[in-house]
Amino acid sequence: MTTTTSTAAPEPVPQERITAEIAASHAATGPGSAQPRLDFAPYRSSLLRHPTKDPRHVDPEGIELVAPVFGHSDVNAVEADLTIQHGGEPIGERMLLTGRVLDGDGRPVRRQLVEIWQANAAGRYIHKRDQHPAPIDPNFTGVGRCLTDDDGNYRFTTIKPGPYPWRNHHNAWRPAHIHFSLFGTEFTQRLVTQMYFPGDPLFALDPIYQSVTDPAARDRMVAAYDHDLTTHEWATGYRWDIVLTGTHATLLERDDHE
């Protein structure tokens, strides 16, 4: 590509360079971090958007100790089935997706809101800024909500999303994923994350997935195929449990046993 004006976009960085940067960052992180590094240069959009100072430690108080409350007035039960929101069946691999939301002590997060959003089977979002020339599925929007039950379980019926290209670098493709938004029992437990599918060949190449530098922590973002969830001639099944950071209330109890 020839640059003809001063405002032309710079030549996109090749995958090899991004991959090398990922490797260098992992090596520099030692045993690895269980949470994403905010200053992860291979993810180019993070360069100007990561805080440069460490967060300040503060004891949560007052309103920070109470999560917002959601209930059946907020969520219609049909919102958990992303395949029935239109007149026909969406294209793709129909799948049941379920799991538990737990706090750091293993207690279920009960009756809390779980929100998901995702691309369709062709890797296209219903979003005006997604101009990837893959087909829009008129029968699939890719947004779902549910409440966890008394045991912390969530459950969605959806379509397996496709991988899609993005412009972080040359030939950048995101691994297939579903975005998850979660609340705990405290405001401080808020989590937005992404769930991935086992065995995805794009894992090693993806700077967002690799921003978590601890391999065991990366594995915790990957769902498991569960044949017991799979239903005859209807849908495959995946299971993914989510652990939110623990509750402040148990901090002293924990310390007593360490």
Place this chain on the structure above:
Amino acid sequence: MSEALAPTPGQTVGPFFHYALPYEGGSTLVPPGSAGAIRLYGTVYDGDGTPVPDALIEIRQADPQGRTPRVEGSLHRDGRFTGWGRAATDPGGRYAFTTVEPTRTDGGAVFFAVTVFARGLLDRLFTRAYLPGESDTFLAGLPEADRSTLRAVRDEDGHLRFDIHLQGAHETVFLHYPRHAA
């Protein structure tokens, strides 16, 4: 008590959350024009001082009597004050809530608890928007330059402005709670 479970890592909210997370009425904790209604608003900036048009802000707050709401209905309020709100930034990087000013009855300083999400931001950030003139031991322990990033500013119309700087000379102080990864 058993060993603590390992937490699931966070990930960026990405560029395509607009059709999923923001919802009608998400930023109006009370109806505009109702008694005591104010705006809590601001701009989210990146390290170049450029507004961030794809950020999402959530707030949690007490009511004017200092009560912490524990009522459902944050997605369909139907007149209830739930003390929680969600607003996406507009193309100019601005967000705005219509709400009421909280108070506290337990002696602590009055603040809005704030969570920040954005494309390019790999995990959510927590901060506080203290009401003007409020102080506590945490705030008092910060250098003035840092302290000022946690204070909402009263504008000439009586509304509260709270700008968020992800990076740069005015970088907002972000918070880390016990047992919560940065």
